[in-house]
Amino acid sequence: xxxxxxxxxxxxxxxxxxxxxxxxxxxxxxxxxxxxxxxxxxxxxxxxxxxxxxxxxxxxxxxxxxxxxxxxxxxxxxxxxxxxxxxxxxxxxxxxxxxxxxxxxxxxxxxxxxxxxxxxxxxxxxxxxxxxxxxxxxxxxxxxxxxxxxxxxxxxxxxxxxxxxxxxxxxxxxxxxxxx
Amino acid sequence: xxxxxxxxxxxxxxxxxxxxxxxxxxxxxxxxxxxxxxxxxxxxxxxxxxxxxxxxxxxxxxxxxxxxxxxxxxxxxxxxxxxxxxxxxxxxxxxxxxxxxxxxxxxxxxxxxxxxxxxxxxxxxxxxxxxxxxxxxxxxxxxxxxxxxxxxxxxxxxxxxxxxxxxxxxxxxxxxxxxx
Numbered sequence: 001x002x003x004x005x006x007x008x009x010x011x012x013x014x015x016x017x018x019x020x021x022x023x024x025x026x027x028x029x030x031x032x033x034x035x036x037x038x039x040x041x042x043x044x045x046x047x048x049x050x051x052x053x054x055x056x057x058x059x060x061x062x063x064x065x066x067x068x069x070x071x072x073x074x075x076x077x078x079x080x081x082x083x084x085x086x087x088x089x090x091x092x093x094x095x096x097x098x099x100x101x102x103x104x105x106x107x108x109x110x111x112x113x114x115x116x117x118x119x120x121x122x123x124x125x126x127x128x129x130x131x132x133x134x135x136x137x138x139x140x141x142x143x144x145x146x147x148x149x150x151x152x153x154x155x156x157x158x159x160x161x162x163x164x165x166x167x168x169x170x171x172x173x174x175x176x177x178x179x180x
Numbered sequence: 181x182x183x184x185x186x187x188x189x190x191x192x193x194x195x196x197x198x199x200x201x202x203x204x205x206x207x208x209x210x211x212x213x214x215x216x217x218x219x220x221x222x223x224x225x226x227x228x229x230x231x232x233x234x235x236x237x238x239x240x241x242x243x244x245x246x247x248x249x250x251x252x253x254x255x256x257x258x259x260x261x262x263x264x265x266x267x268x269x270x271x272x273x274x275x276x277x278x279x280x281x282x283x284x285x286x287x288x289x290x291x292x293x294x295x296x297x298x299x300x301x302x303x304x305x306x307x308x309x310x311x312x313x314x315x316x317x318x319x320x321x322x323x324x325x326x327x328x329x330x331x332x333x334x335x336x337x338x339x340x341x342x343x344x345x346x347x348x349x350x351x352x353x354x355x356x357x358x359x360x
Contacts, residue, residue, distance in 0.1 A: 017208055019199040021346040023326065028197055030208050121299060142316070142332045146203065148342060150330055152322045162328060164344030166201040 001122040002096065003088050007065050009144060010037045013171030016071070024159030033071025033080065035167060040064035040085065046103075050087055053111050054101050061087045061101075088116065100126060132156050145169035181302040182276065183268050187245050189324060190217045193351030196251070204339030213251025213260065215347060220244035220265065226283075230267055233291050234281050241267045241281075268296065280306060312336050325349035 001009075014035040021028055040047065042063050051058040068083040090098040099113040114128040123140040137151035149165040181189075194215040201208055220227065222243050231238040248263040270278040279293040294308040303320040317331035329345040 015206065017201040017206065017342075019201070019208060019210070019344060021197040021199070021344075023346060023348055026195065026197065026212070026348075028199060028210050030199070030210075032206070119301060121301070121303075123301075123303075136322070142342070146332070146340075146342075148330060148332075150328060150344060152326070152328075160326075162197075162322070162326075162344075162346035164199060164201075164330060164342075166203060166342035168203055168206075 001118065003090070003098070003116065003118045003124065004062070006118065006122070006124050006139075007037075007039065007063075007088070009141060010065070010147065011039055012037060012169055014147065014167040015170050016069075016165050016167045018163060018165045021162040021164075022159055023162060029074055031071055031073035031080070033069045034170070036066075036068040038066045038068075040066050046085055047087055050085060050101050050103060051089075053104060054099075054113055056089055056099070056101065060089050062090075063087075089113075102128075181298065183270070183278070183296065183298045183304065184242065186298065186302070186304050186319075187217075187219065187243075187268070189321060190245070190327065191219055192217060192349055194327065194347040195350050196249075196345050196347045198343060198345045201342040201344075202339055203342060209254055211251055211253035211260070213249045214350070215251075216246075216248040218246045218248075220246050226265055227267055230265060230281050230283060231269075233284060234279075234293055236269055236279070236281065240269050242270075243267075269293075282308075 014037065016033045016035045018033065019028060019030045040063060042061055044064060047061050047064045048058045051061050065086040066083065067086065070079065070081045073080060085103040087101040088098055089101060096118040098116055100116045101113050104111045112128065112130045114126045117125045119125060123138050126137045128135045133153060133155045135151060135153045137149060139147065139149045141147050145168065147167040151163045153161045194217065196213045196215045198213065199208060199210045220243060222241055224244060227241050227244045228238045231241050245266040246263065247266065250259065250261045253260060265283040267281040268278055269281060276298040278296055280296045281293050284291045292308065292310045294306045297305045299305060303318050306317040308315045313336060314334045315331060317329060319327065319329045321327050325348065327347040331343045333341045
Protein backbone atom coordinates (compact mmCIF):
# COMPACT_ATOMS: atom_id res chain seq x y z
CA UNK A 1 0.00 0.00 0.00
CA UNK A 2 1.36 3.45 -0.83
CA UNK A 3 0.26 6.65 0.88
CA UNK A 4 -2.30 7.43 -1.82
CA UNK A 5 -3.92 4.02 -1.42
CA UNK A 6 -3.84 4.57 2.33
CA UNK A 7 -5.68 7.88 2.06
CA UNK A 8 -8.11 6.51 -0.54
CA UNK A 9 -9.03 3.73 1.85
CA UNK A 10 -9.36 6.33 4.61
CA UNK A 11 -12.04 8.33 2.82
CA UNK A 12 -15.60 8.18 4.12
CA UNK A 13 -17.42 8.72 7.36
CA UNK A 14 -15.94 7.18 10.50
CA UNK A 15 -16.89 6.87 14.14
CA UNK A 16 -13.77 7.47 16.21
CA UNK A 17 -13.13 6.62 19.86
CA UNK A 18 -10.08 8.29 21.35
CA UNK A 19 -8.25 7.68 24.61
CA UNK A 20 -5.42 9.73 26.05
CA UNK A 21 -3.08 8.28 28.63
CA UNK A 22 -1.25 11.05 30.46
CA UNK A 23 1.99 9.29 31.25
CA UNK A 24 3.24 11.83 33.76
CA UNK A 25 -0.03 12.34 35.62
CA UNK A 26 -1.02 8.67 35.20
CA UNK A 27 -4.51 9.73 34.23
CA UNK A 28 -6.76 8.79 31.33
CA UNK A 29 -9.29 10.71 29.32
CA UNK A 30 -11.40 9.94 26.31
CA UNK A 31 -13.59 11.28 23.57
CA UNK A 32 -15.81 10.25 20.70
CA UNK A 33 -16.19 11.88 17.33
CA UNK A 34 -17.61 11.55 13.88
CA UNK A 35 -14.87 11.95 11.33
CA UNK A 36 -15.23 12.78 7.65
CA UNK A 37 -12.25 12.19 5.40
CA UNK A 38 -12.36 13.36 1.80
CA UNK A 39 -9.83 13.76 -0.97
CA UNK A 40 -9.55 17.23 -2.45
CA UNK A 41 -8.49 17.96 -6.01
CA UNK A 42 -5.03 19.46 -6.47
CA UNK A 43 -6.46 22.50 -8.20
CA UNK A 44 -8.20 23.54 -4.97
CA UNK A 45 -6.89 26.94 -3.92
CA UNK A 46 -6.43 25.87 -0.27
CA UNK A 47 -3.81 23.36 -1.42
CA UNK A 48 -1.92 26.00 -3.39
CA UNK A 49 -1.97 28.32 -0.39
CA UNK A 50 -0.82 25.59 2.00
CA UNK A 51 2.12 24.74 -0.26
CA UNK A 52 3.10 28.40 -0.43
CA UNK A 53 3.06 28.64 3.39
CA UNK A 54 5.55 25.78 3.50
CA UNK A 55 7.63 27.14 0.61
CA UNK A 56 6.83 24.13 -1.58
CA UNK A 57 6.03 24.20 -5.28
CA UNK A 58 2.25 23.47 -5.52
CA UNK A 59 2.90 21.34 -8.61
CA UNK A 60 4.46 18.74 -6.27
CA UNK A 61 1.15 18.34 -4.41
CA UNK A 62 -0.86 15.46 -5.90
CA UNK A 63 -4.05 16.03 -3.87
CA UNK A 64 -5.22 17.08 -0.43
CA UNK A 65 -6.95 15.23 2.39
CA UNK A 66 -9.69 17.14 4.18
CA UNK A 67 -10.49 15.89 7.67
CA UNK A 68 -13.56 17.22 9.50
CA UNK A 69 -14.56 16.19 13.02
CA UNK A 70 -17.56 16.65 15.25
CA UNK A 71 -17.42 15.10 18.67
CA UNK A 72 -17.29 15.33 22.42
CA UNK A 73 -14.69 14.78 25.11
CA UNK A 74 -15.37 13.41 28.59
CA UNK A 75 -14.48 16.53 30.52
CA UNK A 76 -16.46 19.05 28.49
CA UNK A 77 -20.06 19.11 27.30
CA UNK A 78 -19.19 21.51 24.50
CA UNK A 79 -19.00 20.04 21.02
CA UNK A 80 -15.52 19.76 19.59
CA UNK A 81 -15.67 20.56 15.91
CA UNK A 82 -13.02 21.44 13.38
CA UNK A 83 -11.44 20.72 10.07
CA UNK A 84 -7.94 20.50 8.69
CA UNK A 85 -6.24 19.93 5.37
CA UNK A 86 -3.30 17.59 4.84
CA UNK A 87 -1.13 17.48 1.74
CA UNK A 88 1.41 14.70 1.16
CA UNK A 89 4.52 15.62 -0.83
CA UNK A 90 6.63 12.57 -1.66
CA UNK A 91 10.40 12.58 -1.41
CA UNK A 92 11.68 12.41 -5.01
CA UNK A 93 14.32 9.83 -4.03
CA UNK A 94 12.24 7.69 -1.66
CA UNK A 95 8.74 6.99 -2.95
CA UNK A 96 7.47 5.72 0.42
CA UNK A 97 8.58 8.76 2.39
CA UNK A 98 7.89 12.44 2.30
CA UNK A 99 6.49 15.51 3.93
CA UNK A 100 2.95 15.86 5.16
CA UNK A 101 1.86 19.47 5.11
CA UNK A 102 -0.87 20.44 7.53
CA UNK A 103 -3.04 23.50 7.73
CA UNK A 104 -1.53 25.82 10.31
CA UNK A 105 -3.62 26.82 13.29
CA UNK A 106 -3.82 30.47 14.20
CA UNK A 107 -1.66 29.90 17.28
CA UNK A 108 1.18 28.38 15.30
CA UNK A 109 3.22 30.92 13.43
CA UNK A 110 5.87 28.75 11.86
CA UNK A 111 4.55 25.85 9.83
CA UNK A 112 6.57 22.67 10.33
CA UNK A 113 5.78 19.77 8.03
CA UNK A 114 5.44 16.27 9.40
CA UNK A 115 7.63 13.52 8.00
CA UNK A 116 5.79 10.40 6.84
CA UNK A 117 6.96 6.88 6.07
CA UNK A 118 4.71 4.24 4.56
CA UNK A 119 6.04 0.92 5.89
CA UNK A 120 6.13 -2.44 4.16
CA UNK A 121 3.63 -3.63 6.75
CA UNK A 122 1.20 -0.92 5.55
CA UNK A 123 1.68 1.15 8.71
CA UNK A 124 1.85 4.89 8.09
CA UNK A 125 4.26 6.56 10.52
CA UNK A 126 4.12 10.31 10.94
CA UNK A 127 6.68 12.30 12.92
CA UNK A 128 6.20 15.97 13.69
CA UNK A 129 8.86 17.90 15.51
CA UNK A 130 8.47 21.47 16.63
CA UNK A 131 10.12 23.69 19.20
CA UNK A 132 7.53 22.87 21.82
CA UNK A 133 6.69 19.25 21.08
CA UNK A 134 7.63 16.01 19.37
CA UNK A 135 4.91 13.66 18.15
CA UNK A 136 5.09 10.24 16.59
CA UNK A 137 1.92 8.70 15.20
CA UNK A 138 1.21 5.30 13.63
CA UNK A 139 -1.88 4.62 11.54
CA UNK A 140 -2.96 1.30 10.10
CA UNK A 141 -6.01 -0.65 8.97
CA UNK A 142 -6.95 -3.67 11.09
CA UNK A 143 -9.50 -4.30 8.31
CA UNK A 144 -10.80 -2.08 5.48
CA UNK A 145 -13.47 -0.74 7.83
CA UNK A 146 -11.42 -0.44 11.01
CA UNK A 147 -8.57 2.05 11.20
CA UNK A 148 -6.34 2.34 14.25
CA UNK A 149 -4.04 5.14 15.32
CA UNK A 150 -1.59 5.36 18.18
CA UNK A 151 0.53 8.35 19.04
CA UNK A 152 3.06 9.64 21.51
CA UNK A 153 3.24 13.37 22.19
CA UNK A 154 6.18 14.73 24.15
CA UNK A 155 5.81 18.34 25.22
CA UNK A 156 8.78 20.48 26.15
CA UNK A 157 8.41 21.39 29.81
CA UNK A 158 5.26 19.30 30.01
CA UNK A 159 4.17 15.74 30.25
CA UNK A 160 3.99 13.02 27.66
CA UNK A 161 0.70 11.71 26.34
CA UNK A 162 0.05 8.38 24.63
CA UNK A 163 -3.14 8.29 22.59
CA UNK A 164 -5.10 5.60 20.85
CA UNK A 165 -7.96 5.93 18.37
CA UNK A 166 -10.13 3.19 16.96
CA UNK A 167 -12.11 4.29 13.92
CA UNK A 168 -15.05 2.32 12.54
CA UNK A 169 -16.33 3.05 9.06
CA UNK A 170 -19.92 4.35 9.19
CA UNK A 171 -20.28 5.40 5.57
CA UNK A 172 -18.96 4.19 2.24
CA UNK A 173 -15.96 5.54 0.46
CA UNK A 174 -16.80 9.10 -0.48
CA UNK A 175 -13.70 9.76 -2.50
CA UNK A 176 -14.08 11.68 -5.66
CA UNK A 177 -11.45 10.45 -8.04
CA UNK A 178 -9.18 13.42 -7.84
CA UNK A 179 -5.85 11.77 -7.31
CA UNK A 180 -4.87 11.27 -10.93
CA UNK B 181 15.97 -6.32 17.81
CA UNK B 182 15.11 -10.01 18.04
CA UNK B 183 12.43 -11.45 20.31
CA UNK B 184 14.94 -12.22 23.08
CA UNK B 185 16.20 -8.65 23.08
CA UNK B 186 12.59 -7.50 23.11
CA UNK B 187 11.75 -9.58 26.18
CA UNK B 188 15.02 -8.62 27.91
CA UNK B 189 14.12 -4.97 27.45
CA UNK B 190 10.63 -5.78 28.78
CA UNK B 191 11.85 -7.10 32.11
CA UNK B 192 11.27 -5.02 35.22
CA UNK B 193 8.39 -3.33 36.96
CA UNK B 194 5.94 -1.34 34.86
CA UNK B 195 2.92 0.85 35.45
CA UNK B 196 0.34 -0.01 32.80
CA UNK B 197 -2.70 1.98 31.72
CA UNK B 198 -5.16 0.03 29.59
CA UNK B 199 -8.13 1.19 27.56
CA UNK B 200 -10.68 -0.99 25.83
CA UNK B 201 -12.79 0.36 22.98
CA UNK B 202 -15.83 -1.85 22.46
CA UNK B 203 -16.33 -1.38 18.74
CA UNK B 204 -19.80 -2.88 18.58
CA UNK B 205 -21.22 -1.21 21.70
CA UNK B 206 -19.22 1.99 21.06
CA UNK B 207 -18.23 2.11 24.71
CA UNK B 208 -14.90 2.55 26.43
CA UNK B 209 -13.47 1.15 29.61
CA UNK B 210 -10.11 1.31 31.30
CA UNK B 211 -7.87 -0.05 33.97
CA UNK B 212 -4.51 0.45 35.65
CA UNK B 213 -2.08 -2.15 36.81
CA UNK B 214 1.39 -2.80 38.10
CA UNK B 215 3.13 -5.30 35.88
CA UNK B 216 6.18 -7.39 36.71
CA UNK B 217 8.01 -9.05 33.83
CA UNK B 218 10.81 -11.51 34.57
CA UNK B 219 12.78 -14.01 32.54
CA UNK B 220 12.68 -17.58 33.79
CA UNK B 221 15.45 -20.11 33.26
CA UNK B 222 14.75 -22.91 30.78
CA UNK B 223 15.29 -25.56 33.44
CA UNK B 224 12.23 -24.34 35.34
CA UNK B 225 9.70 -27.16 35.51
CA UNK B 226 6.77 -24.92 34.53
CA UNK B 227 8.43 -24.41 31.13
CA UNK B 228 8.87 -28.15 30.60
CA UNK B 229 5.23 -28.73 31.53
CA UNK B 230 4.00 -25.95 29.24
CA UNK B 231 5.96 -27.38 26.30
CA UNK B 232 4.49 -30.82 26.95
CA UNK B 233 0.95 -29.38 26.96
CA UNK B 234 1.60 -27.99 23.49
CA UNK B 235 3.37 -31.14 22.29
CA UNK B 236 6.67 -29.30 21.84
CA UNK B 237 10.11 -30.63 22.72
CA UNK B 238 11.19 -28.63 25.84
CA UNK B 239 14.74 -28.48 24.45
CA UNK B 240 13.42 -25.99 21.87
CA UNK B 241 12.40 -23.54 24.64
CA UNK B 242 15.21 -21.05 25.30
CA UNK B 243 13.61 -19.39 28.36
CA UNK B 244 10.26 -18.30 29.75
CA UNK B 245 8.70 -14.92 30.41
CA UNK B 246 6.73 -14.62 33.63
CA UNK B 247 4.19 -11.80 33.71
CA UNK B 248 2.47 -10.89 36.98
CA UNK B 249 -0.14 -8.16 37.32
CA UNK B 250 -1.90 -6.39 40.14
CA UNK B 251 -4.39 -3.72 39.23
CA UNK B 252 -7.90 -2.38 39.06
CA UNK B 253 -10.51 -1.81 36.37
CA UNK B 254 -12.97 1.05 36.27
CA UNK B 255 -16.13 -1.00 36.73
CA UNK B 256 -15.01 -3.12 39.68
CA UNK B 257 -13.40 -2.23 43.00
CA UNK B 258 -11.96 -5.72 43.34
CA UNK B 259 -8.24 -6.09 42.67
CA UNK B 260 -7.35 -7.86 39.45
CA UNK B 261 -4.33 -10.01 40.07
CA UNK B 262 -2.81 -12.87 38.15
CA UNK B 263 0.23 -14.32 36.52
CA UNK B 264 1.04 -16.12 33.30
CA UNK B 265 4.03 -17.74 31.65
CA UNK B 266 5.01 -17.23 28.00
CA UNK B 267 7.54 -19.33 26.11
CA UNK B 268 8.79 -18.31 22.65
CA UNK B 269 9.75 -21.14 20.31
CA UNK B 270 11.42 -19.86 17.15
CA UNK B 271 10.61 -21.25 13.72
CA UNK B 272 13.76 -23.15 12.63
CA UNK B 273 13.49 -21.69 9.11
CA UNK B 274 12.53 -18.13 9.99
CA UNK B 275 14.51 -16.70 12.91
CA UNK B 276 12.16 -13.74 13.41
CA UNK B 277 8.99 -15.82 13.60
CA UNK B 278 7.71 -18.58 15.79
CA UNK B 279 5.19 -19.81 18.28
CA UNK B 280 4.47 -18.17 21.60
CA UNK B 281 3.23 -20.71 24.12
CA UNK B 282 1.07 -19.38 26.91
CA UNK B 283 -0.01 -20.93 30.16
CA UNK B 284 -3.49 -22.32 29.64
CA UNK B 285 -6.28 -21.05 31.87
CA UNK B 286 -8.53 -23.57 33.53
CA UNK B 287 -11.42 -22.65 31.24
CA UNK B 288 -9.42 -23.33 28.09
CA UNK B 289 -9.08 -27.01 27.38
CA UNK B 290 -7.18 -26.97 24.12
CA UNK B 291 -3.99 -24.95 24.20
CA UNK B 292 -3.46 -22.95 21.00
CA UNK B 293 -0.11 -21.26 20.56
CA UNK B 294 0.11 -17.70 19.38
CA UNK B 295 2.14 -16.92 16.26
CA UNK B 296 4.71 -14.15 16.65
CA UNK B 297 6.66 -12.07 14.15
CA UNK B 298 9.42 -9.67 15.13
CA UNK B 299 9.35 -6.94 12.47
CA UNK B 300 12.24 -4.99 11.03
CA UNK B 301 10.74 -1.94 12.69
CA UNK B 302 11.12 -3.68 16.10
CA UNK B 303 7.37 -4.19 16.41
CA UNK B 304 6.40 -7.57 17.86
CA UNK B 305 3.17 -8.85 16.29
CA UNK B 306 1.31 -11.67 17.99
CA UNK B 307 -1.65 -13.46 16.42
CA UNK B 308 -3.75 -15.93 18.39
CA UNK B 309 -6.57 -17.78 16.71
CA UNK B 310 -8.94 -20.06 18.54
CA UNK B 311 -12.42 -21.41 17.86
CA UNK B 312 -14.06 -18.61 19.77
CA UNK B 313 -11.83 -15.64 19.05
CA UNK B 314 -9.11 -14.10 16.91
CA UNK B 315 -6.67 -11.65 18.41
CA UNK B 316 -3.91 -9.56 16.88
CA UNK B 317 -1.57 -7.68 19.14
CA UNK B 318 1.32 -5.29 18.40
CA UNK B 319 3.93 -4.40 21.01
CA UNK B 320 6.73 -1.87 20.64
CA UNK B 321 8.98 0.44 22.60
CA UNK B 322 8.43 4.16 22.09
CA UNK B 323 11.57 4.51 24.25
CA UNK B 324 13.43 2.01 26.47
CA UNK B 325 11.18 2.97 29.38
CA UNK B 326 7.86 3.27 27.51
CA UNK B 327 6.29 0.19 25.98
CA UNK B 328 3.07 0.40 23.96
CA UNK B 329 0.64 -2.36 23.03
CA UNK B 330 -2.40 -2.29 20.80
CA UNK B 331 -4.69 -5.21 20.13
CA UNK B 332 -7.81 -6.22 18.28
CA UNK B 333 -9.95 -9.03 19.67
CA UNK B 334 -12.72 -10.47 17.48
CA UNK B 335 -15.06 -12.80 19.31
CA UNK B 336 -17.20 -15.32 17.46
CA UNK B 337 -20.83 -14.35 18.04
CA UNK B 338 -19.68 -11.33 20.02
CA UNK B 339 -18.34 -7.89 19.52
CA UNK B 340 -14.88 -6.71 18.62
CA UNK B 341 -12.66 -4.91 21.10
CA UNK B 342 -9.69 -2.67 20.34
CA UNK B 343 -7.32 -2.20 23.28
CA UNK B 344 -4.38 0.03 23.98
CA UNK B 345 -1.85 -0.15 26.80
CA UNK B 346 0.86 2.34 27.66
CA UNK B 347 3.44 0.96 30.04
CA UNK B 348 5.94 3.12 31.91
CA UNK B 349 8.96 1.55 33.53
CA UNK B 350 8.86 1.98 37.30
CA UNK B 351 11.76 -0.26 38.22
CA UNK B 352 15.06 -1.22 36.62
CA UNK B 353 15.69 -4.25 34.53
CA UNK B 354 15.23 -7.22 36.82
CA UNK B 355 16.33 -9.87 34.37
CA UNK B 356 18.50 -12.63 35.68
CA UNK B 357 20.74 -13.66 32.85
CA UNK B 358 19.01 -16.92 32.07
CA UNK B 359 18.70 -16.67 28.33
CA UNK B 360 22.03 -18.11 27.36
